[in-house]
Amino acid sequence: MRDQEPPAGAAERRLSTRETAELLGVKPETVYAYVSRGQLSSRRGPGSRGSTFDAEEVETLARRNRRDGGGPDAGGELSVRTRITLIDKDRYYFRGVDATELAARHSYEEVAEWLWTGRLRPGASFAAPRASVEAARRAVDALPEHAGPTDRLRVAAIASAAADPLRFDLSEEAVLGTARVLIPTLVAALPPVLRSRRDQGPLAQRLWTRLTGRAPDDASLHVLDTALGLLADHDLAASTLAVRVAASARAHAYAAVSAGLGVLEGPLHGGAGALAHRLILEVLDRGAAGPVIADELREGRRIPGLGHRLYPGEDPRARVLFGLLDQMPGAAPALAAARDIAATAARHSPLHANVDLALGVFTASCAMPSSASETVFAVARTAGWIAHALEEYGERPLRMRPSGRYVGPQPPQPLPTPEQSE
Structure with a gap:
């Protein structure tokens, strides 16, 4: 996922992955699920290996999750902002x-x-x-x-x-x-x-x-x-x-x-x-x-x-x-x-x-x-x-890259044999 660059001269408060996860009430890996789905943007600072997140964007997402009743694993429908059609x-x-x-x-x-x-x-x-x-x-x-x-x-x-x-x-x-x-x-x-x-x-x-x-x-x-x-x-x-x-x-x-x-x-x-x-x-x-x-x-x-x-x-x-x-x-x-x-x-x-x-x-x-x-x-x-x-x-x-919720056999599994494949 390509990290986002802030506008020139913009002053913004940044949060670490841990702080973002705590504010959203999710695991750190779930924060990156939000990024992959286009719901959050991330940025790496010079010489830093960790990503940071815009605090205002994170707070907006947290409010929306509280209103909608959950995060990316809550079973809600994909939501895409659009200016084209409104059904009311x-x-x-x-x-x-x-x-x-x-x-x-x-x-x-x-x-x-x-x-x-x-x-x-x-x-x-x-x-x-x-x-x-x-x-x-x-x-x-x-x-x-x-x-x-x-x-x-x-x-x-x-x-x-x-x-x-x-x-x-x-x-x-x-x-x-x-x-x-x-x-x-x-x-x-x-x-x-x-x-x-x-x-x-x-x-x-x-x-x-x-x-x-x-x-x-x-x-x-x-x-x-x-x-x-x-x-x-x-x-x-x-x-x-x-x-x-x-x-x-x-x-x-x-x-x-x-x-x-x-x-x-x-x-x-x-x-x-x-x-x-x-x-x-x-x-x-x-x-x-x-x-x-x-x-x-x-x-x-x-x-x-x-x-x-x-x-x-x-x-x-x-x-x-x-x-x-x-x-x-x-x-x-x-x-x-x-x-x-x-x-x-x-x-x-x-x-x-x-x-x-x-x-x-x-x-x-x-x-x-x-x-x-x-x-x-x-x-x-x-x-x-x-x-x-x-x-x-x-x-x-x-940005429209959802993460799968794997429910198959837990790895590591042994390599299959011909008898298992029949």
Whole structure:
């Protein structure tokens, strides 16, 4: 771990490792666990072999531990300071601005710029150079037909990186340039379903042609664009944490996004909308949610599209999308199915509809495959991943290095024999 240097001329009170451990109420080795996790910074004095610690920083950590009920081994969740997204009760905010209002009034590109820079760029538009798109398309076209959307997006991100000799420039200006190229490249690399003369216009319009062969109407495009904005970030979701770990190791932006895509593919994260989509279609096919819910519960499966651990009440993203879906042509049957699902499941557990159920209504109503919600989620969240990567590049490198709590056989153990290995 690289020791931290104090600002020139700064006057600060330093504590030894022993004094720091006593103040925190932990063992000396635990002090260095705090350092490895980025919760404390250390410094060695000239000619000294021992580390010293800023007293004010140590006292702040001690107060936080007393408030939160423990130190690094207390089982608490990893906490990362961020200025990007705040989730508070049943609302969430992008840089202090209500995210639902921002997404409802501004395009996805404008929401992304706000997340990245804290400045609104009216009319913001993303365009990808031909070389980047061609490299990504060649890589995606080489995949087998059964490849999923996240497979394609991850390969497209890697191919785009290989085509960018400046990808290791982690300055803010360079990373922003990468972001404005990478997102449209990811969309352009997906195989089109609806043929369009020009691959231009708002990102939502370009993405639509990759999701369905049905011609878009203004209401449907507005739902898609709003969904992209609503899903652009959601604090430290699992995929976003992976992005920050990669950025902490100074992986370039393409690699950080690829890390996020790898985590997103799980059914408990980006794949949840597909499960909701299929549930809605089954309810429509069988005419009522009752027997479908009964089958799900009989099989011991969780009902997709309901509840969210961060929102004890209504998911604000779902609230906005359901309001727009009410105005979208052709959405009424899927909407009725979704409401039947929520009402029927409420007899078993009082859970509100979440954004996955709203996405399922949208994709089912627009003749999209069940995997379409995963594509929407991944493209949308790329903006947030870039915002978190930018923020992490401004932190100390490799600060996100937790220590494992070893629970295996105590050493020294004898070398294994072939019989022990069988």
